[in-house]
Amino acid sequence: xxxxxxxxxxxxxxxxxxxxxxxxxxxxxxxxxxxxxxxxxxxxxxxxxxxxxxxxxxxxxxxxxxxxxxxxxxxxxxxxxxxxxxxxxxxxxxxxxxxxxxxxxxxxxxxxxxxxxxxxxxxxxxxxxxxxxxxxxxxxxxxxxxxxxxxxxxxxxxxxxxxxxxxxxxxxxxxxxxxxxxxxxxxxxxxxxxxxxxxxxxxxxxxxxxxxxxxxxxxxxxxxxxxxxxxxxxxxxxxxxxxxxxxxxxxxxxxxxxxxxxxxxxxxxxxxx
Amino acid sequence: xxxxxxxxxxxxxxxxxxxxxxxxxxxxxxxxxxxxxxxxxxxxxxxxxxxxxxxxxxxxxxxxxxxxxxxxxxxxxxxxxxxxxxxxxxxxxxxxxxxxxxxxxxxxxxxxxxxxxxxxxxxxxxxxxxxxxxxxxxxxxxxxxxxxxxxxxxxx
Amino acid sequence: xxxxxxxxxxxxxxxxxxxxxxxxxxxxxxxxxxxxxxxxxxxxxxxxxxxxxxxxxxxxxxxxxxxxxxxxxxxxxxxxxxxxxxxxxxxxxxxxxxxxxxxx
Numbered sequence: 001x002x003x004x005x006x007x008x009x010x011x012x013x014x015x016x017x018x019x020x021x022x023x024x025x026x027x028x029x030x031x032x033x034x035x036x037x038x039x040x041x042x043x044x045x046x047x048x049x050x051x052x053x054x055x056x057x058x059x060x061x062x063x064x065x066x067x068x069x070x071x072x073x074x075x076x077x078x079x080x081x082x083x084x085x086x087x088x089x090x091x092x093x094x095x096x097x098x099x100x101x102x103x104x105x106x107x108x109x110x111x112x113x114x115x116x117x118x119x120x121x122x123x124x125x126x127x128x129x130x131x132x133x134x135x136x137x138x139x140x141x142x143x144x145x146x147x148x149x150x151x152x153x154x155x156x157x158x159x160x161x162x163x164x165x166x167x168x169x170x171x172x173x174x175x176x177x178x179x180x181x182x183x184x185x186x187x188x189x190x191x192x193x194x195x196x197x198x199x200x201x202x203x204x205x206x207x208x209x210x211x212x213x214x215x216x217x218x219x220x221x222x223x224x225x226x227x228x229x230x231x232x233x234x235x236x237x238x239x240x241x242x243x244x245x246x247x248x249x250x251x252x253x254x255x256x257x258x259x260x261x262x263x264x265x266x267x268x269x270x271x272x273x
Numbered sequence: 274x275x276x277x278x279x280x281x282x283x284x285x286x287x288x289x290x291x292x293x294x295x296x297x298x299x300x301x302x303x304x305x306x307x308x309x310x311x312x313x314x315x316x317x318x319x320x321x322x323x324x325x326x327x328x329x330x331x332x333x334x335x336x337x338x339x340x341x342x343x344x345x346x347x348x349x350x351x352x353x354x355x356x357x358x359x360x361x362x363x364x365x366x367x368x369x370x371x372x373x374x375x376x377x378x379x380x381x382x383x384x385x386x387x388x389x390x391x392x393x394x395x396x397x398x399x400x401x402x403x404x405x406x407x408x409x410x411x412x413x414x415x416x417x418x419x420x421x422x423x424x425x426x427x428x429x
Numbered sequence: 430x431x432x433x434x435x436x437x438x439x440x441x442x443x444x445x446x447x448x449x450x451x452x453x454x455x456x457x458x459x460x461x462x463x464x465x466x467x468x469x470x471x472x473x474x475x476x477x478x479x480x481x482x483x484x485x486x487x488x489x490x491x492x493x494x495x496x497x498x499x500x501x502x503x504x505x506x507x508x509x510x511x512x513x514x515x516x517x518x519x520x521x522x523x524x525x526x527x528x529x530x531x532x533x
Contacts, residue, residue, distance in 0.1 A: 003317040003391075005317075008448070009497055009500040011452075012366060012453050013363065028358065318449050319448065320449055321446070349517070352457070357460045358460070359456075359458055359462070361456055362457050362516075366453065370453065401514055401516050415514075
């Protein structure tokens, strides 16, 4: 047995450039991811369409018992306003409930699954007129009508499931950001639809839409924006208030709603109740 | 949601950094490996237990060489993507190839340094060094150990 | 190419030896296999998916080792050994090594 020196070949690394491999993997996974998201979206849309309001009410009624519907004069006055608005929403099948959250600083309103609407006490304190409050309530009713809260719940669940199934790899941070960015488009469209619905309801109840955009006009981002702000606004979940005010005016003009009229004062029980 | 952009931007930056720094390190390592392999091409190495019968052996010793090669962020990310799809993890193949060749070279270097002429009964072991304490259950690096019996031969 | 995990090829003498040849590969399972394996963890039994994966990997590692031996002009690889290690979550490295020789 003799030793014969020879040179080894390098064959223990598969051929291929790492960047090319990264490209194909990312492209492939992105396609699969998009397909999954699309099927998930379809599933949520389908489920939402088939879930009748009464079932939704029953399913989420228990959870909503968590927040208090004020049983005092304030609650009665709020229910009256809501009731008058909801009269113009034909055949909605919800037993609407309006709750008040104790929040001194932030005026805000939310729509929850099951036909529940929440407002903060700050909103009630700062509202200038009943028309303004009515618009905000009608906007939330618009979300309920479009089943937006259900959709958001369904999508959120599916995304969480998918991420959990993927086992929380490092890539999940990236997937999460992509999911957020994707969601934003939906939200803005939903907001616009809710605004349109709200204008219709307010016009039907009061005969005009004056005072509807007062709440938005008071928000800090209602000033005209510079270039950088406009760029960032594309990323925001809600369209900028200045844009929304402008759009409301445009919608009102297009639908022919009168934009001037007497503002109904807010019932005293509602403010600072 | 500038936060979403930042959340995307930081990993992307780390990926680019990992890729650039990682490939530079890898290229340099391979260059060094090739040069040294040429130097040692005349040193017989085998994983047989018995040396050729005609060799006259003066002395023996245990020699070993080991190295730990670390994974860069880019390779780790690529491996995780592969973990979803399956198949050859090319990024880790190059890592292990380098580690193994480096370990063998160090073993030969130790043998040469101590005046030996050949190494027999070479064995290779590799272990994964886990990333300690961090959230990602990934690899911090791979250790490869090469060891064998070095022989000093009695002839020119 | 003759492969053997003995020191010599039985019945044949080794004329020349060239050195240690290695073949290695790193393979990863895919997401679906992972799920199935997770389920198997409940009931026990052979993880067929992983068995297949590792046996394919071993075949490839041996093929690469044989390629190296061929390039050296050998016609046999003796004293073949295998080693497996886990290099990343869900990826296994398999390598085979032996001595490339020329037998009668």
